[in-house]
Each structure stands twice: as structure tokens, then as C-alpha cells.
Amino acid sequence: MLVGTLIALAVTAGFAATASDAPVALTTAVQSLLQTRLTTIGSGAAATVQGRHLASPAMVRLFYDQRQYRPAWAGADGSGRPLSELLTALEGLRQEALNPEAYHLQSLQRLYGDLQSSGLLREEVRLELLVDAELLATDAFLTSAGHLLSGRIAPETLGPEQQAVHKDADLIGALETAAHSGRLQPVLSSFLPDHSGYRRLRRILQRYRRIEEKGGWTQLPDGPTLRAGVEDERVSMLRFRLVAEGFLDGRRARDGNHFDSTLKRAVAAFQRQHGLAADGVIGALTREALNVSARSRVRQIELNMERWRWLPRYLGKRYLLVNIADYQMEIVDENRRVMVMRVAVGRDYRRTPVFSAELTRLVLNPHWYVPPTIFTEDLLPAIRSNPEYLRERGYRVFSSLGPDAEEMDPDRIDWQAVDPGNFPYILRKDPGPFNPMGRVKFLFPNKYDVYIHDSPDRSIFTQPKRTFSSGCIRIEKPIELAEYLLKDHFNWTRRRILAEIESGRSEIIEVPAPLPTYIQYWTAWVDESGNVQFREDIYGRDALLGETLSKLPDF
Template identity: 45%
Template sequence: MVMRRLLFTLGLLAAGLALFIPAGHGQDFGSEVRRQLKDRIGRAATPPKIAVDGEVLCTCDTLARFYRSRGYLPAWSDANGPSPLADGLVAELRQADTHGLKPENYHLERIEAMLAEARTGGPRPEELAELDLLLTDAWLLYASHLLAGQVNPVTLGAEWHIKRSEADLEKLLRNTLEAGDISAGLNALLPDGPGYGVLRDALGQYRKLTAQGGWPAIPDGPTLKAGDSDPRVTTLRARLIVTGELDPALAEGEEFDDKVAQAVIRFQQRHGLAPDGALGPKTLAALNVTAQERVKQIVVNLERMRWLPAELGSRHIVVNVANFTLDVVEDGQPLLTMRAIVGRTYRQTPSFSAKLDRIIFSPYWHIPHSIAVKDLLPKIQKDRRFLARQKIRVFRGSTQIDPKTVNWRSLSEANFPYRLRQDPGPLNSLGRVKFMLPNRFNVYIHDTPSRELFDRAVRDFSSGCIRIDMPVELAGYLLADDPSWTSEKILAAIEQPQETLVRLRRPIPVYFLYATAWVDAEGTLQFRDDLYGRDGPVAAALEAPPPRAVLQPSRRRGGEEGAGGQAGRSGHAVW
């Protein structure tokens, strides 16, 4: 009898406890969440538009495929409610701002609220289904932004024509969930090499400086140099101390002494200015750019790094147009660095990639039609000897004609049926060497007879092509695997009166980039002026929220050119 009473009492207790167990945590709880997900996705249109609380999600197409592929099983919860994977994703989304991205773009506030409610009030299946959809949308969107950038540079008109990284995000999400490590899965999508991480660290440092008030603005006034004394020097000292160019122990004094001059030189070197040690107008302007503006500049360049393909190639060439430099990189190390001249602001050098596969020694210059009619025709019309002095020949079709038989004054931009070609030699605008890389922009790399221009700090003098100051050295590197091309043979080829075409045994990818902020190999944060005004549109686009119901295509991980490491050197981007 006692045993029967005990069993009866335990039965009543169990029944009573059941009344206090949340309804969603029964045996069929997971099946009900699954049914809710299937219903929500099944009711979506084609292409699908899935909404949570009236807000259409961003990755509806990819999200729908993801759930269909797993039979609508919830990804972020189990029979006990939200899983630790949800917390892992929330932790990552809270760090989005360290990448220059906005956590609010990934439903963070709503996800946190729904998680808190699910763990305190006992969630209903439909609520867990909505939470699952939000978490999956957040992961897919955030992952795509880490992989290839938030902004599409093609639609932005940023003159960026380099294929971005690609990956199958559905597969990556499945693998991440199975591995149980959200952080590792997302970090694997970040740009390779050290450059991205150190620039991300610099973002944190400059945000801290901004929160502390930034740095003082230096008043306008005459140029100051070593030996001068002026009250503005005290402010200059304070300004240089904030960003580390001057020792804090040297804060006092109105004298522009040698230590201040050296600090100014250090500032000028990391801002691409002529390192003369004087506080002139350009240096003053750079010093007075606010910390908040520098933060925006770093954010823009983090985004540009996410636009790059996953791999640049074990050996490749990088032209940083904003820095007026060309770097040859092999196995992660810069082998050659040279000064470059880039396109003028009205004939900008675009950002693109191509394979350099040929070298031409003593090249002819087949003058582009636009240059012929806009630049040369006015000179020809003013000076009938111009063509002869410049060794320029005139062709109609394939037939060479005597320029004296042409009525040049009757010609115009709209009426110019001729081709112009400059002979090889010391006057040739391409110099002694031309590096060919087929591309739709007709941009290539070449020598120049105007060597004096390389002494300028800002070198935007070309019509879009890249002129370099070490063409013979670059040719020697590219032909190093061909024993027939000795240094003596190269030097002889550049002196010949006719051009010589050489096809490379190993073509090399070339990337024409536009970086206005990066951390160099020595750990120094570098800034450059926004030569072409491209930073502003990117910054504005990053401020805007992502569009809703954007279809996210499946992505294949991989770049357009080669495979391998990325590197740089002092003053040059560590890509």
C-alpha cells in the first residue's frame, strides 16, 4: 500500500511539473520549428521575399536554398531553444565595426532581443523560426561583406575592374555549423596576408584617438622651417606628439629646432609629401585633416582590400596609383620597388588586373587617336615642323603619307582620318622599353624620356599608362628565367633603331590598385591624398544600409589571377 501511494504521489508530481514546462520544449518542439520554417519559406514568392516583422531579409534566395538543402531543419536552435552557435554569431556581429562595417546592418539589436526573450519567457516555435531566419540572414550577409566587400564597386562607378573573391556561402555556412566554430568560419573569409589585420588594428587606434578628442588644429600662417621661432610651433609639437612623430618630452617650446624638423619629415614621409622638413601649405593641410576623417579613410581602404581576389599570385606586380609606385612581389616579399607616373585627374588610371606577357625594346609609339587629336593636333597646326622634330610619321590606313600634303588646319577632333606613329629613339614618349599587358583600357607600363618628373612627390602626368623609373631592372627581372637575355643583350636591345618583341616564358599578373591608407611592412600607417576623389563615394556607400531582398549568388572562392602570397614594403601597401 505504501509503495502504491508513493507511486501515485510521484505521478501527480510529474504531471504537475509538466504544467510548468514551456510548451515549445516538448518532444515535437523541433519538428514544429521545422514546420514553421518550411511554411514561411514555402509561402515566399519567386524569387523569394521572406520577411520578419514586415522587414524583407537581404539574402532571401540563398537563405531559401540553404533551408531546402537541409530539409528545413533549424540551424541555430535545438529542442532546448537557441544553441551556443547563436551566441557565437552575436559575438562576431558585435565586432563588425572593427572591420569598418555596421553591426546594425545585420539585425544585431533584434537578434539580441529575441534571444533574451527566448531564454527567459519560453519561446514559441514560430518565434524560434523567425530568430533562425534572422540569424541565417545575418550570417550570409556578414559573410558576403567580409569576403568581397559591402559595396559593389562596379555599380558604384569606382573605376574598379578587378574580379572579387568568390565562395559558395551555403556550403561555407553548413561547414561552419558542423564545425561549431562561428569565429573561425568567418575569419577564413578575410583577405589573406597581414595587411588587412594591421590596418584593422590601426582603425581601432584612430577611433581611440578620435574619442580622446583627436589632435589640435594648427593655425594658418607663413611657412615655418628649422631655425624659425613662432607660437604656432607649440601647437605643431602637440600635433606631432599625438600621432607619434615627436617625443612627448619635447612638447614645450616655440623654436622650430632640428628635432621638430625631423618629426615633420617623418610625418611627410608617411603622407606622401616632399620630405623637406618645413611646415608649408601642403604639410599644414595634411596635419589638419581630423582624426575622424582619417578613420573614414581607413574604413574605405579596408573595404577596398575586401574587393581584392583571395590570391594575387606567388609572383605579381602591384601598382598603387595613389602612391605613385610599382612593386614586384615574389613569395610574399618585395623584390623591386620603383617610382611611377600615373594618369592625370582627367585621364585617370583605372583599377584592374591583367597578365603582363610581352616586352618591347625600342618600341614604336602608336599614338592613340584621342591623344593625337586632343594633344598633338593643336601643336601640329601651330608648328609645321613639329612632326619631323618629334620623329612622328603619318599614316592613312596602312599607307604612310607625306605630312606636307595634309591640310592640317582643316582637321579637327571630329575630322581626323590619320594615324600617327613615333619612331624608336630618345624622343619616343614610351622611352626605351614597353611592357605589354592586354586589357580593354589600353593601359600599359613603359619607360619615359621625361626623367625629371620622377623627382616630384605627386606624379600624375600621364594619359592613363604607367611610366616607371626602373624599366631596365624590371625587364631584367621578367627575363631572368631566359638565359639568352643577358643584361648586356637587354642594354643593346634598347639602343637599337627598330623595335624588338620578346614574349615572356612566364607571364605575370599585374594589379593596378588605389590605396590611400595602409600599414607598411615596417608597421607604419601610411596615408595618401585621394588623387582621383574616389574615397568619398565609397565612404558614402558604406554609410548606407544594405538593400533588402538582394539575391546573393553562389560564390566560388578564388581570384582572377594566379595563386600565392601578398606583401609590400615601407611606403607600400602590404596586400
């Protein structure tokens, strides 16, 4: 009844009277029905169109409110021709590791096809189709733009140890710009992460999808270690496996069962790109990496593209980045890596969190104040079993953190009766060679109380898997980092830094130019040489992210 009334009004107003009047009448009719439909949605009714749920109904309504319900996609002749560019853009979302079907692609394609042949439809049917197309297309644009900008999920929903930089953008204004200019694709693309690391991942994603579409690669069976010089039927299988991923020239695939020097070099290249010891030997770890399926590698790339969307669009002229999964830290200055070093990160039960902050100060010869978790889980049980534990390891007890804190006699504390949840004292370890902070600590204030710092145990940096800390980040070259941070501080030379450390005095130094610091968890990326790098999911965060994304509705 409502649609018939609108059509009647449109005809009365000249909907079909003349060619010049028709677009005006059509727009009026679409406006009226859009307003009615959106009012119904706003009153609490389910926001469902063509059997699809709108993902962003509030924004859709606001968009049309602001433009007095004028259609954005119908086209002057009611053919829905502006939808064509949107359909192309939605199909392209697959390259961004997003599923186009989450943005109503099939429904919009069907609507577009129907509108192209709308001359065969009754006017009231065509009007309903136009309004359906308006609602679904607007929802698709606004939702996909938001996902390109910030990701499909907020990392905070994965748990307290992951945090993103939240980005604000006027999505409705962007859609208005696209509707006015008729150039939708550039507007939508402006929400993509503007980082070379993201673009390199996007390119490699297409390559691995092609490998997957061709059938991927076969599994390498278990068996004795394979190394140069051996004869084994699995060597031939290994050749085909490496050819499939591009580590070995296809012409060498049929060179037989002898493990030669060329194959050893190809294996070593594979190992380097998977964070393994590049010895050219197929042991258990290398075979495990070889047997990860092409589909799993595709998914791994997609998950890490999602993580890029959690970062700010501009990282800074200079910044420090730690990749937890790679046990590595780098400093980038003017798009060049100027410093790279190994790091150790948190154990599995005390994981290093993902977050961003600003490095503002460093401390030479730092004290170490025992965090509550370490006191409760590590120190208190040890103190209770050994009354001399604190003295033997150089711990002191204070009444508080302040400069006027009173030092307490640990023998006068009943450690057996201590409530770890209400411990009134502070445990401190003074500067020295056995301080867990080492000789230098770097401060970037954050809610996790995580620091970057030196380590008294240098041997940890020779280990391939470096999960040794209680959440903080231990670095291989603390003096070099301090020197870099203080390079614009005219009186803080390397010689003076070392002299101050040798003095044993604790000193806090402000960094002249605070350094944006990003603690990230990337298990797949493409290095500056164009080689894809894969790493073990040491904390299970890929698995959690993948499972969470798989449960999201496709509306």
C-alpha cells in the same frame, strides 16, 4: 491561426509529451513555419523580418530548401543558444571596418534575449521568435560572409575606371559546415582577406579609433612657416598635435614654444608617413595634412580595407603592384619586396584605372600608336593649327595597323574636314629618344589599353606629385624591370638588353613566367616597419567610395 495550428500539431505529435520528444516536435514546428514564411517571401512579398529587410533573401531560401527547412540556430531546446557565437562574430565585424548593424545585430540581440527567457512566453510566440531569429541570423551570416569576401560594393559601380577580381565561394555550403560543426567563427573568418597588408591595416584601425575616442587632435592655425629655431605659440600646439598621433614623446608636449631639433625630427617623420618632403618644416602642405581630423583618418583606413576585399585571396608567388596614389611600383617575390621604383600616373582628366592583369611581354624600342582620345583631344587641334606639326614631331600616318599598311602622305589629308570619331588612319611615332613610350614598353593585356613604359623625360621622377601621363604608368627604372623579367631567359642579359636598345631595332620578347600585375589605389596602408602611411586622394576616389558606402542601406 497558422501558428496555433502548428502548435496544436506539435502537441499532438508529442511536443510536450516527454523530454526526449520535445526537441523533435519543436524542430518539426519550426520547419513548418519556416517553409510557410519562405514560400511567402519567394512569391514576391517583401522580405521583412522584425522590421528588417533581408539583404540576401534568395540565398536564405536556398539554404533552407537544401536542408529541408531544418532550423540552424534554434538549438535543441529552442533557446537559440547557437546565436550566441554569431552575435559575438557580428560584433567583431567592426574590427573589419564593417558596421554590425548592417547585419541585424540589435534585432538578433533582442531576439536572443527573448528566447533565453522564453519560458515566460506562449508557445506560439516562442515559435514566431525562433523563426524570426532563423531568418535574420542566416541572412546576417550569408551577407557578412559575402562582404568579407568581396566588399560591400563592386568597384565597377563606382565607374568604368575601377575593376575588381571577382571571387566565387560557396557561402551556403560554408554556413551548412558551420551549422553542422558548431564552429561558426572560424568559418566566417575564412572569408577575410588573407593578406598581411590587410591585417596591418586592421590593427592600425583600432589604434586610430582609440585616438578618435579620446577626442582626436586640435587644428594647427594658419600663420607663418614654422621651422627649427623659431619661437611661436603655435609650436606648443604642434607638440600636442604630434604627441596625439604618436610622433612625439608625451614628455615633450610641454617643452614650450621653441621649435627645437627634436621637434624637427618628429615633423620629418610625420612628413615621411604622408608622402611629403621630409624637411621638418611646417609649410602649407604639411599643415594641411596635420589638420586632417582623426575621424577622417579612421574613415580613410576603413575605405582602404574595403579595397583589399576587391583583390584575389592569393596574389601570386611573385607579383608586380603599382600604388597609383603613392606613385610607386614594387615587385614582391616570396613575400619580399625585391624591387621598388617611382612611377608617374595619369592626369586627373585621364586617370590611371584600377585593375589586374598578367604581364606577358615587353618591347624594346617600341613604336607608339596614338590612341583615339589623344588624337582627338591633343593632336588634331595641333595639326589643324600647324600643317607641319606631324613632321616636326616625327609622326607618320598609315592606312592600318597591319604589317602591309600603306604609309600615307599627311599633306593629302584634309585635316580640317577629318571626323575624329571616324578617322580611318593610324598615327605612329617610330622608336627613338623622343618616343613617348621611351625605350621599353611592358604589355599586360587589359581593356583600358594601359601599359607600363619608360619615359623620355626623366625629370618627372624627381617631382613629389607625378600625375603626368594619359593613363599609362611611366616607370623610373625600365631596364632593371626588363632585366628582372628576363632573368630566367638565359640569353637576355643586361648587356644584351642595352645593346638591342642601342641598335634601334624594335623587338618583342615573351616573358618566360607571366607576372600577375595589380594596379591599385591605396591612400592608407601600413608599411613593413609598422608605420601607417597616408596619401592624398589625388583622383577623389576615397570621396566617391565613402559617399557610395554611406548611401547603402543598413537593411
